[in-house]
Amino acid sequence: MQAVxxxxxxxxAKRRAVLDPRKRQFAKSxxxxxxxxxxxxxxxxxxxxxxxxxxFEEWAIARLKxxxxxxxxxxxxxxxxxxxxxxxxVLEKWLRLDSNKSRSxxxxxxxxxxxxxxWTLRLAFAGTAELRQRFAKLETQLFKLRLQSDYDDEKxxxxxxxKMSWEMVGPEEKATLLKDLKAATGFSQSRGDEEAWFKxxxxxxxxxxxxxxxxxxxxxxxxxxxxxxTMVQNAFTRSLDSGLELAARFLPRMDEDNRLAPIxxxxxxxxxxxxxxxxxxNSLGDLAKVSAGDIDGMSKHFPLCMQNLHRELRKxxxxxxxxxxxxxxxxxxxxxxxxxxxxxxxxxxxxxxxxKFNSEYLYNIRHAYGDVGGDANKRGRGYTPYSCQKLLxxxxxxxxxxxxxxxxxxxxxxxxxxxxAIGVNDREVLRGVKEDVGRQRYHIACxxxxxxxxxxxLKKAKDESSLPSSNFDTILxxxxxxxxxxxxxxxxxxxxxxxxxxxxSQEAMSQ
Ligand code: SF4
Numbered sequence: 079m080q081a082v083x084x085x086x087x088x089x090x091a092k093r094r095a096v097l098d099p100r101k102r103q104f105a106k107s108x109x110x111x112x113x114x115x116x117x118x119x120x121x122x123x124x125x126x127x128x129x130x131x132x133x134f135e136e137w138a139i140a141r142l143k144x145x146x147x148x149x150x151x152x153x154x155x156x157x158x159x160x161x162x163x164x165x166x167x168v169l170e171k172w173l174r175l176d177s178n179k180s181r182s183x184x185x186x187x188x189x190x191x192x193x194x195x196x197w198t199l200r201l202a203f204a205g206t207a208e209l210r211q212r213f214a215k216l217e218t219q220l221f222k223l224r225l226q227s228d229y230d231d232e233k234x235x236x237x238x239x240x241k242m243s244w245e246m247v248g249p250e251e252k253a254t255l256l257k258d259l260k261a262a263t264g265f266s267q268s269r270g271d272e273e274a275w276f277k278x279x280x281x282x283x284x285x286x287x288x289x290x291x292x293x294x295x296x297x298x299x300x301x302x303x304x305x306x307x308t309m310v311q312n313a314f315t316r317s318l319d320s321g322l323e324l325a326a327r328f329l330p331r332m333d334e335d336n337r338l339a340p341i342x343x344x345x346x347x348x349x350x351x352x353x354x355x356x357x358x359x360n361s362l363g364d365l366a367k368v369s370a371g372d373i374d375g376m377s378k379h380f381p382l383c384m385q386n387l388h389r390e391l392r393k394x395x396x397x398x399x400x401x402x403x404x405x406x407x408x409x410x411x412x413x414x415x416x417x418x419x420x421x422x423x424x425x426x427x428x429x430x431x432x433x434k435f436n437s438e439y440l441y442n443i444r445h446a447y448g449d450v451g452g453d454a455n456k457r458g459r460g461y462t463p464y465s466c467q468k469l470l471x472x473x474x475x476x477x478x479x480x481x482x483x484x485x486x487x488x489x490x491x492x493x494x495x496x497x498x499a500i501g502v503n504d505r506e507v508l509r510g511v512k513e514d515v516g517r518q519r520y521h522i523a524c525x526x527x528x529x530x531x532x533x534x535x536l537k538k539a540k541d542e543s544s545l546p547s548s549n550f551d552t553i554l555x556x557x558x559x560x561x562x563x564x565x566x567x568x569x570x571x572x573x574x575x576x577x578x579x580x581x582x583s584q585e586a587m588s589q
Contacts, residue, residue, distance in 0.1 A: 114189035116236040117175050118224055120317060121196045133191075134198060135341050140172040141195035142348055145216040148223075150552045153514065153522045162223060168551060169223075177229055200318075202345035204325035209346060214322060218315045225307060237310055244278040244309075247300060255293065255300070262293035263302040274303040283309065347471055354554035356462040360561045361413035365568075368413045370422035376412070379563035381524060381556045383469060383483050384408050385500055390480040395429045400481040402439070404464055406446045411463035411557040416447040465555045466521050485511075485520035502527055525552050528559060535566035542569070 112123065147168045151161040169175070175192055176182040196217070203213035225233065252259070252275065265271050280299040286292045293300035301309070362368055368376065377388045387405045391397050397405065402423075409419055420443055427435055445451040448460030469483045484496055490512055497508060507530040514523035529536065553559045 112193075114186055114193070116239060117177050117189070117228060117232060118221070118236045119189070119193055119196070120240065120314060121193065121200070121321070122317060124197050125190075125194050129194060131337060131341070134194070134338070135345075137191045137195040138198040138202065138341075138345050139348070140191070141199055142345065143172045144168060144220065145199075145213075147551055148216050148219050149212075150522060150525070152219075153519055154526075162227070165223060175224065177232055179229060179232070198342075199345065200322060200325050201329070202342045204322050204329055205346060210319075210322040210326065214315060214318050217318055218311060221314050222311050225310065237306065240310070240313070242278075242310075242313060243282070244276045244301075247275045247277055255295075258293050259300055259302075262300070263291055265302060272303050275300050276303065276306070277301070278309075348467060354465050354467070354558065356411055356465065356555060356557055360411060360463075360555065360557035362561070362564065363413065365564075366413075368418070370414070370418045370425065373409070373414075373422055376560075376564070379560050379567065380408075381553075381559040382485065382496065382500070382527065384556055384560070386484050386496065387480055389499075391426050395427060398479050398481075399442070400475070401479060402442065403446060403461075404469070404481045406443055407461055407463040408556055408560075410447055410460070412560055416444065416449055419443055419447070463555070463557050466524070467554070469556070470520055483520055483524075485515055485523045486518075490515060497527065502530065504530055521552065521554060524559070528553060528563070532563060532566050535569065539566060539569060 112125075144165075148161070148165060151164055156164060173188075173192060173195070174184075175188050176185055178185070182188075199213060203209040228236070247255070247259075252273075259265065259275055263275065265273070275293075277298040277300050280287055280292070280294055280297060283292060283299050283301060283305075286301060286305060287294070287299060291302075291305070373388070374392075377385055380388060384405065387397060387401050390401065391405070406419060406423070409422065410416075414422065420440065423439060423443055424432075424435060427439065430439075441450060446460050466483065469481075470486055472482060474487050475482045484493060488496060493515065494508055494512070497511065502508065502511075507526060510526050511523040514520070514526060553562065
């Protein structure tokens with residue numbers, strides 16, 4: 079990963095531009111990976127070894143997934159305990175970090191992925207003050223979560239390795255100052271406080287000084303050991319803040335790298351809503367056969383973007399091009415065959431004659447399914463259904479168009495009316511949606527509506543399938559919304575445990 083290091087001596091953009099990649103194949107790597115002694119990392123040293131572009135992007139996307147789930151927890155006002163429970167499977171899946179005690183053979187690979195993905199996102203989010211702030215906040219939360227879950231002895235070793243400028247108060251000094259130390263730091267045996275203090279320069283703990291929670295003596299602040307974790311977290315944030323400022327200054331150099339710049343740009347866009355690829359498991363598969371005549375009935379499971387298109391279609395017996403494309407791909411994604419899809423559109427465009435329909439509309443439907451056309455259709459599979467990220471970052475629809483995501487494109491008043499029209503009447507939910515939308519957290523608003531609409535089923539699913547109390551990660555794809563809604567409303571049709579972080583299992587789908 080030489081291309082993403084941050085010291086000027088390592089990056090010579092002009093030189094890099096004339097390097098012949100063929101001559102590099104026999105070159106010895108100048109950089110070596112650290113040995114990752116600890117599970118936790120302060121990310122003070124950038125990684126320097128080469129990695130493939132695929133790993134560069136994949137690892138960053140995995141980390142982004144973790145950060146966005148963490149952010150979703152705070153938008154949903156989850157308590158620290160709920161957040162930690164919710165994040166456990168998410169972290170296991172995307173960014174697992176085992177302890178030294180685990181003796182896992184994967185330790186080094188896990189820590190390397192963690193290290194590289196942090197630095198990739200650091201570059202991706204260094205561009206604006208808002209992104210830097212958001213990234214630093216989430217990274218600090220992640221660090222805190224991991225710090226709290228670390229084994230005590232491993233935590234102690236890690237903190238010791240940080241070489242922070244604090245000194246434990248020795249037995250003699252402690253004995254002399256014990257009374258003052260206890261009084262100044264609110265030491266209390268009854269809450270299990272450990273009888274241990276350390277001393278630091280008083281300027282490094284301004285908060286504790288102003289709250290009178292330390293003993294001050296000859297320029298030193300005597301701090302109780304219980305404050306150590308908070309101090310480590312604060313040091314982490316300070317170090318990351320200054321690292322992000324530094325990265326921002328180096329960003330223009332990255333623009334010269336035409337391999338990394340598009341990836342970094344794409345990653346920074348992903349903070350709107352993380353990318354989620356369409357998965358075949360989001361179709362109904364063998365759970366139910368979908369025909370053209372079922373779409374009206376099934377539309378109650380659709381997310382707002384698709385319900386909106388369906389309503390417009392029924393109202394006007396017509397949809398403009400982008401709306402048609404968005405809806406066709408979605409219907410294809412839920413499992414509607416090409417023949418059924420053609421039938422669906424033919425009936426829906428009832429004011430249009432056969433000739434006109436065949437000459438102006440049929441081709442596009444077949445093209446979306448990969449039945450005709452070249453380019454993306456080369457393998458005959460056609461286009462994949464659009465993700466929330468795509469719908470949330472494309473140009474806004476113009477007059478008479480209905481495509482995109484209504485949480486983003488509708489005015490707050492029109493959005494409230496649309497939600498009420500599809501049966502979302504709970505004031506608290508509507509208020510939450512307004513707030514999410516005001517903060518441009520569109521996919522969070524959508525998840526809020528989903529959770530409210532499926533409250534009873536979600537509880538039942540969790541109870542019956544022994545899922546952890548909050549095991550449904552954030553929905554990031556309209557087809558994922560549909561599948562999850564359908565499965566929850568038809569719980570009897572699926573096996574216990576079939577709905578989890580990944581949606582219904584492949585095993586269930588094939589039965
Ligand atoms: Fe559709 Fe995604 Fe918007 Fe929800 S957040 S309405 S699923 S685009």
